[in-house]
Amino acid sequence: MINLSKTDEQLWQDLISGDESAFSTLFERHHSLLVGYGISLISHRETVQDCVQDVFVDVWLYRQSLNPSVSAKAYLISSVRKRIARRHERDKIFRKTTQLDDSLEKIIEFSLDFTVEDRLIANEETLHKVRQLNQMLNALNARQREALYLRYHQGLSVDEIADILDINKQSVSNLLHRALRQLRRDWTGSTPLFLLVSYLTI
Amino acid sequence: MQQRDRYQSIEDFLADDSFKAWVLTGQDPDQWEAWTVEHPQRSAIVENARNLWLAMQVPDPKVTPEESVAALQSTWQKIVQAEDNVIAPTWRWWRSAAAVLLLGCGISLAWYIYRDIVVTPGTSYTELIENTSDPVLERTNDTDHPLLITLADGSSVLLQPDSKLSFPAKFEGRERKVYLSGEAFFEVSKNPNQPFLVYANELLTRVVGTSFRVKAFADQDDIEVVVRTGKVNVSSSSVAADSSEEELLLLPNQGVRFSRERLAFEKIDDLTQEKQISQKLSNIERLSFEFSDVPVAQIFKTIEQAYLVEIDFPEEKLKNCYLTTSLSDEPLPQKLKIICSSLGPDASYAIEGNKISVSAKGCD
Numbered sequence: 001m002i003n004l005s006k007t008d009e010q011l012w013q014d015l016i017s018g019d020e021s022a023f024s025t026l027f028e029r030h031h032s033l034l035v036g037y038g039i040s041l042i043s044h045r046e047t048v049q050d051c052v053q054d055v056f057v058d059v060w061l062y063r064q065s066l067n068p069s070v071s072a073k074a075y076l077i078s079s080v081r082k083r084i085a086r087r088h089e090r091d092k093i094f095r096k097t098t099q100l101d102d103s104l105e106k107i108i109e110f111s112l113d114f115t116v117e118d119r120l121i122a123n124e125e126t127l128h129k130v131r132q133l134n135q136m137l138n139a140l141n142a143r144q145r146e147a148l149y150l151r152y153h154q155g156l157s158v159d160e161i162a163d164i165l166d167i168n169k170q171s172v173s174n175l176l177h178r179a180l181r182q183l184r185r186d187w188t189g190s191t192p193l194f195l196l197v198s199y200l201t202i
Numbered sequence: 203m204q205q206r207d208r209y210q211s212i213e214d215f216l217a218d219d220s221f222k223a224w225v226l227t228g229q230d231p232d233q234w235e236a237w238t239v240e241h242p243q244r245s246a247i248v249e250n251a252r253n254l255w256l257a258m259q260v261p262d263p264k265v266t267p268e269e270s271v272a273a274l275q276s277t278w279q280k281i282v283q284a285e286d287n288v289i290a291p292t293w294r295w296w297r298s299a300a301a302v303l304l305l306g307c308g309i310s311l312a313w314y315i316y317r318d319i320v321v322t323p324g325t326s327y328t329e330l331i332e333n334t335s336d337p338v339l340e341r342t343n344d345t346d347h348p349l350l351i352t353l354a355d356g357s358s359v360l361l362q363p364d365s366k367l368s369f370p371a372k373f374e375g376r377e378r379k380v381y382l383s384g385e386a387f388f389e390v391s392k393n394p395n396q397p398f399l400v401y402a403n404e405l406l407t408r409v410v411g412t413s414f415r416v417k418a419f420a421d422q423d424d425i426e427v428v429v430r431t432g433k434v435n436v437s438s439s440s441v442a443a444d445s446s447e448e449e450l451l452l453l454p455n456q457g458v459r460f461s462r463e464r465l466a467f468e469k470i471d472d473l474t475q476e477k478q479i480s481q482k483l484s485n486i487e488r489l490s491f492e493f494s495d496v497p498v499a500q501i502f503k504t505i506e507q508a509y510l511v512e513i514d515f516p517e518e519k520l521k522n523c524y525l526t527t528s529l530s531d532e533p534l535p536q537k538l539k540i541i542c543s544s545l546g547p548d549a550s551y552a553i554e555g556n557k558i559s560v561s562a563k564g565c566d
Contacts, residue, residue, distance in 0.1 A: 020395075021376075024274055024395060027270070027273075027274045027277065028267075028270050028271070028274060031265060031270040031273055031274070032263055032265040032270060033263070035263050035265050036260070036262075036263030036265070039263060040260075049273060052273070053273060053276060053277045053280060054280070056277050057277060057280045057281050057284060060281050061281065061284055061285070112260060112261070113261075114257065114258045114259060114260060115259045115260065115261055116256060116257055116259065117226065117256045117259045118256075120225070120226065120228065120256060121256060126253065129253055130253050130256045130257045131257070133253055133254055133257035133258075134257035134258070137257055137258055148258065149260065151216075151217070152216045152217060152222075152255075152258065153260055155217070155219070176213070180212065180213065183254075
């Protein structure tokens with residue numbers, strides 16, 4: 001299991017040159033997070049599982065045309081999103097007969113709700129604050145939440161997020177900043193945490 | 203860690219893995235606690251970043267490592283299928299090219315493909331066994347009927363009379379290797395991560411999960427590999443280690459004959475055209491394992507004929523059991539498992555040599 005200590009970059013390059021075990025290691029390393037991201041876009045778990053597998057099938061079949069210098073994780077996340085969007089589009093066409101569905105979501109939307117890690121909070125006051133913050137976070141629009149998720153949970157760069165969400169870099173920065181600025185506004189409105197204000201002016 | 207001294211905003215903290223680990227696990231190898239109290243003006247922003255991060259968790263997708271392994275396996279299966287689709291048209295092109303060539307020469311319409319290959323003549327079973335580092339078990343069939351061998355990975359082998367098979371008690375490492383002298387029909391359990399390799403004199407056959415027959419008697423001039431299901435790679439065993447070019451890909455109902463004297467491959471694209479081979483097909487290659495609403499007793503009878511085994515089962519209890527299933531591409535243990543799972547939760551089977559016993563309570 002020497003692969004376990006290899007970085008994504010090494011594994012990605014080994015995979016491109018045809019190393020089956022590098023492929024398997026990358027799969028096992030990212031499978032869970034890709035499924036997690038997928039079910040935040042559409043709730044049907046089996047469809048997500050299918051799409052994630054199909055992405056990896058294509059990665060292997062077309063490995064020679066992959067760019068060795070991109071981040072494997074960003075590439076996989078982006079491919080899973082595209083694949084799910086395409087599947088959703090196709091299913092929508094097939095479901096046209098049920099008219100009720102037609103008015104519903106036209107495109108896939110990030111629908112994951114952030115949760116509170118309350119096991120780690122000892123005092124009541126902090127818990128109250130964190131819960132309020134959590135409510136504000138979940139009141140942000142889908143794009144803002146998705147940008148926050150990709151930036152801080154998946155550790156992707158602004159450039160990579162721009163590529164995934166198919167918007168320009170400046171728009172991603174705006175999404176992220178506006179999200180936190182909005183938080184700050186709501187936050188300061190409810191609790192006097194004025195110190196935060198000075199730190200959030202960017 | 204010095205970069206944190208320059209952190210200006212909550213964003214900087216949220217993007218810091220070490221900070222996140224401290225918040226979520228409480229473990230503090232980088233001494234965030236101490237760093238925070240060092241400068242009191244930091245404590246407010248650290249506190250806010252910490253609270254924000256605690257409020258911004260995402261639910262665990264609950265994917266177990268077993269699920270990931272299973273997903274990886276089915277991904278490899280999809281890849282193998284997709285590769286079949288990609289490769290098959292190439293062969294079609296090859297065939298028409300060969301046809302044009304052969305017609306041009308006015309020789310014959312049969313699809314023979316000759317290939318030169320570098321081989322060490324006289325690679326024998328004994329030499330191969332001597333050179334392997336893996337500990338192997340050996341079974342010899344001295345009887346006049348085929349002998350059923352079940353391998354550790356669930357693959358089944360029907361070893362023909364006057365034949366020998368060497369195999370490890372347990373398959374370890376990246377490949378499953380067995381050594382054959384004589385003739386055998388293999389049904390290999392699917393495992394894309396651990397390809398199955400049959401060494402037979404000069405020939406090496408490599409598969410992922412499929413069924414095929416290898417005939418390699420030490421005292422005969424030709425070695426034959428015939429494919430029933432799946433996809434099989436055949437190469438010369440001496441060059442297999444360092445060359446991927448000298449390979450032949452075989453699809454179902456294709457075969458290859460290797461002339462040990464001329465050291466040349468002869469590909470057989472349509473088995474039904476080859477009287478010599480098709481007449482020699484054993485029961486297992488002739489019988490169909492596609493069952494549609496068939497009494498389970500009949501399915502057991504087919505298995506008895508194919509593998510030359512005896513199956514003991516509660517006939518009276520199972521007389522109303524009808525099954526619809528496809529067992530073509532499965533090794534014997536897998537076939538029995540599929541049948542038992544459709545006979546209800548209490549059904550089970552045991553294999554002992556050529557005798558199989560099935561217990562079941564019947565079906566509703």
